[in-house]
Amino acid sequence: VAGTSGISTQDDALDLTAAGALTVNQLIDTVAAVNGADVRLSASVVTLNQDVLAGTTGSVRVNSAGGVTQALGADIIAASLELLGTGNFVLNGAGNDVATLAADVNGTLDYRGAGALVVGTVGATSGVSTRDDAVTLTTGGALTLSQAVDTVDVAVGADVTVVSAGLVSALANVTAGTGTVSVDSQAGVAQAGGTAITAANLRLLGVGAF
Numbered sequence: 001v002a003g004t005s006g007i008s009t010q011d012d013a014l015d016l017t018a019a020g021a022l023t024v025n026q027l028i029d030t031v032a033a034v035n036g037a038d039v040r041l042s043a044s045v046v047t048l049n050q051d052v053l054a055g056t057t058g059s060v061r062v063n064s065a066g067g068v069t070q071a072l073g074a075d076i077i078a079a080s081l082e083l084l085g086t087g088n089f090v091l092n093g094a095g096n097d098v099a100t101l102a103a104d105v106n107g108t109l110d111y112r113g114a115g116a117l118v119v120g121t122v123g124a125t126s127g128v129s130t131r132d133d134a135v136t137l138t139t140g141g142a143l144t145l146s147q148a149v150d151t152v153d154v155a156v157g158a159d160v161t162v163v164s165a166g167l168v169s170a171l172a173n174v175t176a177g178t179g180t181v182s183v184d185s186q187a188g189v190a191q192a193g194g195t196a197i198t199a200a201n202l203r204l205l206g207v208g209a210f
């Protein structure tokens with residue numbers, strides 16, 4: 001549309017649903033000042049070629065039947081991120097910045113964020129779960145597992161890889177079945193009593209107390 005680029009609202013929620021593929025080639029921005037609002041994207045395949053900005057209070061939910069890809073420099077900035085659906089969810093842009101992540105996907109999950117991250121509850125989704133598919137979480141700050149990370153479907157499982165520039169706090173179970181749990185932390189690891197890491201192998205790397 002002449003004179004119009006992308007989609008913006010004034011702290012109002014945005015819901016985009018496509019019967020086929022959804023490609024974001026221009027900015028999506030629900031932030032009027034700093035607050036923002038929810039962004040919901042639903043499609044057969046989601047491709048992010050530009051930023052999705054939901055501010056300090058908005059949540060981004062992506063429900064895709066064929067996974068998600070993210071171009072270099074196309075970042076998600078929001079209070080929380082909920083990932084649902086099938087296919088590989090590859091959101092490894094260095095500028096991603098969400099406070100809380102939750103995912104329930106039938107495919108691999110690769111998320112990278114610039115700051116601290118909590119694996120928690122977003123909407124109706126708690127923790128991170130896949131169906132025998134690998135999970136990779138990379139953070140530029142502390143990583144807190146407030147809800148479980150589980151890659152096991154029936155009994156197989158898959159690798160869970162964590163790379164964190166800050167302290168990794170395991171406040172919930174990590175279950176990888178026959179997979180390997182790998183933790184690379186530059187500030188050590190703290191595990192709460194009553195939680196368990198269940199995997200074929202455990203690899204610990206980095207600096208600090210483990």
